[in-house]
Amino acid sequence: MSQQLDSSKIIAAMQSVLPKNELLIPLHEPVFGGNEWAYVKDCLDTGWVSSKGRYVEWFENQMTAFTGAKYAVAVVNGTAALHISLIVSGVAANDEVLLPTLTFVATANAVRYCGAVPHFIDSEEQTLGLDTAKLEDYLGRVARLEADDCINKYTGRRIKALIAMHTFGHPVDLDPLLELCKRYKLELVEDAAEALGSFYKSRHVGNFGRMSAISFNGNKIMTTGGGGVILTNEAPLAQMAKHLTTTAKLPHPWEYNHDYVGYNYRMPNLNAAVGCAQLEQLPGFLQAKRALADRYKQSFSQINGVTFLSEPGYAQSNYWLNALVLDKPDRAVRDLLLKITNDIGFMTRPCWTLLHRLPIYHDCPAMDLSMAEKLEDRIMNLPSSANLYVKEHD
Amino acid sequence: MSQQLDSSKIIAAMQSVLPKNELLIPLHEPVFGGNEWAYVKDCLDTGWVSSKGRYVEWFENQMTAFTGAKYAVAVVNGTAALHISLIVSGVAANDEVLLPTLTFVATANAVRYCGAVPHFIDSEEQTLGLDTAKLEDYLGRVARLEADDCINKYTGRRIKALIAMHTFGHPVDLDPLLELCKRYKLELVEDAAEALGSFYKSRHVGNFGRMSAISFNGNKIMTTGGGGVILTNEAPLAQMAKHLTTTAKLPHPWEYNHDYVGYNYRMPNLNAAVGCAQLEQLPGFLQAKRALADRYKQSFSQINGVTFLSEPGYAQSNYWLNALVLDKPDRAVRDLLLKITNDIGFMTRPCWTLLHRLPIYHDCPAMDLSMAEKLEDRIMNLPSSANLYVKEHD
Secondary structure (H helix, E strand, O other): OOOOOOHHHHHHHHHHHOOOOOOOEOOOOOOOOOOHHHHHHHHHHHOOOOOOOHHHHHHHHHHHHHHOOOEEEEEOOHHHHHHHHHHHOOOOOOOEEEEEOOOOHHHHHHHHHOOOEEEEEOEOOOOOOEOHHHHHHHHHHHEEEEOOEEEEOOOOOEEEEEEEEOHHHOOOOHHHHHHHHHHOOOEEEEEOOOOOOOEEOOEEOOOOOOEEEEEOOOOOOOOOOOOEEEEEOOHHHHHHHHHHHEOOEOOOOOOOOEOOOOOEOEOOHHHHHHHHHHHHHHHHHHHHHHHHHHHHHHHHOOOOOEEEOOOOOOEEOOOOOEEEEEOOOOHHHHHHHHHHHHHOOEOOEOOOOOHHHOHHHOOOOEOOOHHHHHHHOOEEEEOOOOHHHHHOOO | OOOOOOHHHHHHHHHHHOOOOOOOEOOOOOOOOOOHHHHHHHHHHHOOOOOOOHHHHHHHHHHHHHHOOOEEEEEOOHHHHHHHHHHHOOOOOOOEEEEEOOOOHHHHHHHHHOOOEEEEEOEOOOOOOEOHHHHHHHHHHHEEEEOOEEEEOOOOOEEEEEEEEOHHHOOOOHHHHHHHHHHOOOEEEEEOOOOOOOEEOOEEOOOOOOEEEEEOOOOOOOOOOOOEEEEEOOHHHHHHHHHHHEOOEOOOOOOOOEOOOOOEOEOOHHHHHHHHHHHHHHHHHHHHHHHHHHHHHHHHOOOOOEEEOOOOOOEEOOOOOEEEEEOOOOHHHHHHHHHHHHHOOEOOEOOOOOHHHOHHHOOOOEOOOHHHHHHHOOEEEEOOOOHHHHHOOO
16 A cells, blocks of 8 residues: 555545444445335236336426426436437447547447447546547547538548536536537537436536436436436437337337337336336435535545545536545555455445456547546545435434 | 128127126236235335346246246346347347248347348248248248358348247247258247247247247236346356346456446346246236137137137147237228227237338348238237136126
């Protein structure tokens, strides 16, 4: 361990925040304390468990009410939400899509599902999200505009879209990014998988991209078992998203006609029922998670060599996964901290392996990724469940 | 209405089978009469609703026990099961995959998801499944073998696989088909989406293709809300299927490395819990549905111009959707019957629009499809829920 960094102080800081006498504290576990059972029982009692049923519609309505987006389409998971968002944004085979290398693999996989090519972008320190200033400089060198298309000078491919991922729930600075997308004719898609309950300048994330994706996987701030939602403020895009997620079947009482290669991505009613109950509790989850983050922040504030990742000034974050950032990149120190914390039952993890390092994405176009490469050796996620705040007071 | 066919007799025959005094009799609705509540509540109480949890494993074990397949991988739906089955069978971009034109659109969509090209095959009358004899003749003319590959002489593409779909639960004659696949080096994939509980020569379907897919959509013989399962008898294929359905993440306590472009297709534990309860009731569902089919068969046996679709002699069918087949193709008669029955609250439907007729698949290679084109104007599905048999005795 480096001289600047005292692992015992870090453990002590975590112990001061986390519940005592627990054998294992998960990274993030769901909390079911509301109407989950009542709503699910209603599904089973009425026989409406599958893709038709009122909970899906109710869930979509509640999602629009909470996020302020005009339209919501509930789907089987966040990956499916991103996949359809890209298709509806016009991403086609052989296009390039810009996305951060510092993200979960699903962001790039969704691009691949479209037959398109991921093009990796560097991140910045404040939010761990993509670095707009660096991207602007990069596009100035590699992109040229041709009619309504942005062309990669070196590959000849169209760069159709940019995916902004809100890392651990912290919104990227969207205004300059939107300006850049407009200038370069790029469709902005928000990968808000981790960011339900996060706001950029008082507006919920997912309202800035033409299409946005949120996840309700079991490790997210709220869950539907497996699930996701597509958000958009444009009616034709919402209609197309719904159409494509329901096998692109044309409405008719009995005939089966389909006008696109569609997908079987609709969220089942059973899962939507859980989602309705979870959404009712979301304000409480957010409060608890933000309070937990406050405690972490205070607790780590006196420790040299590390910084607790705080929301940027322009945003209110859901603090989905709390993160400790080492001042200096040091893989050995990071790994030692991961080992020590996991050994004593505090589940921690590093950020994802940078996508451009994976053999499956190694050959994709990429800008200089030196900041992400440093951040990779600096980040450790901390236990972040909403119930951790409450438990301390038990 | 044609002189040979008396619609009032058909209605009377349906009325003699179906429950009285119901405003609407659905085509197929699920029955929840077992441990669904208990198992789902257990999921919610333990917090294990997502992709980890014991119900998924239990469900997979129960599926292998019921079907006799060595391995089962639970996924989000039947389309996902088919998609992964094709990938694991080695289907790659620009390959051709043989499949019947008379099937649900998902069969062809799954081929497209692989970047491969659907190649449409005709059906035969007895099972409505693909016509092996006609296919044999066709392959003799259009295919040539080159080392281990079957090549389409006319397109130059490799024909990698053949999908056999068991229409409405009636197994196609698999022995001659397997022989043909072996001769032409084609991987057989069974689309058994509709055929849980159907047996070919005493062995459950899904054991004959190297990979097979079953669906648990809300309209199937049993449901998980949304769900499906991949079956195989080969350990390496099962491992690959599980790996690809779980984002192809390499095992590690905290690191995120992925060695394939994977998918987020794992069935959530919540849905598997419902599946476990449904599977316990499956023998009862099968008994009820077969008894209902018997009644239909008797009831229609005296009516000229129509035949009730019965299981082939070599098979035991689940009778997922009962089907009435007009002796002569007549779109007007079929549509009139659909209208009359739906108008009085008996939900009926035609078979799917033949896939080669859809603009999205119109340009795909196809053999002569004259039998399927005739069958399209002859088929009407009848209400088939397991609870219809019981209700009559209320």
